[in-house]
């Protein structure tokens with residue numbers, strides 16, 4: 001059984017997956033370390049998932065508990081869906097990083113500590129009265145404590161850097177050690193360092209020296225016994241070309257692909273906000289694809305400029321996070337009223353108000369589905385992983401263009417920053433949905449800007465087209481002519497038309513991600529909870545529990561068969577990183593007794609939490625272990641299931 | 644300027660079949676006519692012309708113009724127009740806004756459209772009141788304005804639209820008023836200007852703020868109270884008997900008497916529309932001790948925003964291959980080979 005596979009690197013058996021967390025001060029470069037380790041891992045052919053977790057402060061005071069930045073990666077030779085519940089290996093670059101992260105480490109796990117940072121001052125900042133290295137509090141873990149700082153300074157000595165600069169290479173030293181531990185090649189990191197410090201060869205060489213020194217240290221240390229090298233064979237994945245991708249990259253690429261499939265230039269209006277800015281940054285470098293990026297004066301201007309561009313015949317896109325989306329709300333109503341295509345990306349974060357800018361949450365679902373004045377229906381699509389974000393972005397573009405409507409694309413902070421391997425798709429495999437522009441009058445002698453096609457969409461009329469001059473705006477439009485019309489019957493007819501257009505959007509039927517229609521329990525998720533739900537359901541099924549996983553991409557309109565599907569189960573459990581928003585929608589739409597499982601800690605669900613929750617539905621049933629998860633277990637599927 | 648080919652139209656061609664719904668006697672009617680009269684003179688093409696407005700009485704304007712039109716949301720017309728212009732720089736865009744729309748709820752966007760220098764014409768109808776919402780004091784209402792929201796008289800100091808525009812970086816600042824026969828000339832100068840052209844148009848709200856501009860706009864005695872600025876011409880008014888000179892000690896403008904044609908002896912300034920310092924003095928010149936400065940106060944073009952955007956896009960795309968398949972496969976990749984013998988791996 002995979003569940004019995006040991007995961008501690010120091011055990012002789014080769015585990016099928018390992019979870020490593022790099023933690024240090026925000027100035028220590030842990031995100032870079034994690035990013036490079038991820039790339040090496042991907043190149044080695046392992047499946048992986050990552051979870052970067054960093055503070056909101058750009059330069060939090062050094063050594064403090066709130067300044068700790070961490071990067072967790074779960075990788076292995078089996079399919080990986082989550083960043084892992086608990087690390088097997090923790091790298092703690094200072095006392096604060098140890099304090100914040102040690103509790104998560106599995107008992108018996110390995111903690112690597114830089115003793116060079118365990119000064120009285122740093123211990124005080126981390127609120128340690130006694131050094132944890134001395135008081136026996138780390139007894140249940142394997143501790144590998146040595147002076148990484150001093151070793152780094154030693155390694156980069158030939159390059160004549162001052163101590164402060166030399167210590168900057170500490171993260172590379174640590175990365176070198178990690179690469180050795182998991183038998184990863186150093187070449188890609190060498191290449192990356194040379195490219196990054198193209199104009200500063202000394203810095204590049206110093207970092208390379210630190211990396212090599214860390215690597216060499218591993219070899220030596222192995223000889224003396226504390227750590228062992230582990231080689232995880234590649235995952236058995238479908239043949240093809242792969243790369244790693246983060247959600248923010250995938251959204252950007254998906255939008256570019258969507259615009260190409262629509263045969264339109266893209267206009268992106270954005271305003272800096274965490275964690276959505278990454279999309280603006282990516283697109284700003286893709287101008288050769290007919291992309292215009294516009295950093296507006298505020299969120300409202302960003303969406304209004306995008307609406308203006310759509311009006312003029314481009315694919316308008318805007319992006320933000322909850323607070324910014326709130327500001328854009330009135331303009332979304334304008335896009336709904338004027339029936340112009342628009343994609344609005346919401347990278348959700350913890351709220352309300354400023355909330356938790358760098359932490360993830362799914363609490364903007366009500367905002368997406370319901371949060372506008374008037375009856376303002378809008379399609380909502382949600383991404384479940386970084387690679388899924390590419391598909392969803394294309395889907396959002398398609399709906400926007402085919403139905404002349406704004407579309408909300410929901411992602412979240414976790415997806416935006418997390419990386420995973422991605423089977424590079426062939427753009428030619430997607431069906432194009434070319435935009436059509438009206439070229440001549442569509443009502444005999446008259447122009448009817450609001451005459452609808454079979455899908456309920458009005459024609460797209462570019463200003464500049466001869467003879468098709470007309471006026472649009474936010475005031476209620478007359479059926480067909482688009483003239484101002486406040487008449488009661490007209491408003492009724494137009495409200496109905498807007499609602500039925502959106503409800504009529506063609507989307508695929510809902511499939512069951514794991515399990516089968518009907519049975520004791522369906523766990524229904526949406527967005528970035530895919531990974532933990534999938535693994536929890538997989539593990540529960542391995543224990544013989546009758547539970548299925550349904551993951552909904554189309555939040556509005558909902559898939560036509562979803563109601564019937566949900567009613568085919570005795571129980572429906574809806575885990576969400578909010579207080580139960582999708583649960584409310586499902587209850588409202590289907591009168592189904594959907595049970596919430598909510599979490600708003602700013603952290604993704606752990607598999608164990610979900611498994612426990614699933615177990616409660618099976619209390620008293622033979623074979624049910626009540627959701628207890630062995631601490632040595634990673635999120636691996638059971639082999640019986642795969643056979 | 645965006646219509647290289649002169650298009651033949653008449654005033655009638657610019658009228659729509661929609662019933663105009665401003666109050667009878669509203670200054671908006673005169674402005675509408677002035678614009679409809681000006682466009683044929685510019686050779687403008689209705690299919691290439693877009694009127695974009697926000698919310699307010701003035702913002703109904705696009706419905707009455709037989710061109711493309713977009714009646715947007717309160718205060719946001721400059722942002723929307725920026726998107727339209729970037730998407731299609733060939734379009735000739737006129738923005739219609741008011742004192743509340745453009746300087747209160749939309750003040751931020753107004754500042755940015757001006758500093759970015761998007762090549763559009765911005766007509767701000769200043770009636771010093773909120774008309775559509777039934778008469779509340781606006782950001783340009785004079786101190787002491789009695790209104791439903793300020794029953795004892797307003798006590799916040801009014802904004803000066805032209806000073807705001809200049810301070811925001813506008814490269815064209817013009818001024819006119821609804822019934823003035825000179826308004827089309829100001830509009831034409833604005834249209835000729837490459838870049839954001841800001842025009843403050845005093846407009847009489849006959850219902851809620853009747854005749855507040857009468858002190859200078861009334862035909863009787865107009866020549867004593869209006870200073871029409873023409874580039875290259877001396878700043879004379881009151882039939883040439885008075886002029887504007889610079890008090891170099893105080894660095895301030897001053898009114899001087901002119902004897903006969905000897906305006907030069909009196910030190911009367913010649914209007915230089917490219918002189919930004921002078922423009923600052925003119926927009927701040929208080930009416931009362933001075934005549935109302937009208938016409939083209941400032942006109943000194945700079946490269947436009949959309950030109951910069953297009954150039955940047957070209958620079959950023961130069962030598963790059965817009966191949967989506969290649970883009971998707973960018974960075975470090977690895978290939979998983981087809982296995983000779985398929986393992987009984989997990990389901991897809």
Ligand code: SF4
Nearest residue numbers: 666669700774848849
């Ligand atoms: S309220 Fe004033 S500004 Fe509005 S239409 Fe009537 S007169 Fe004109």
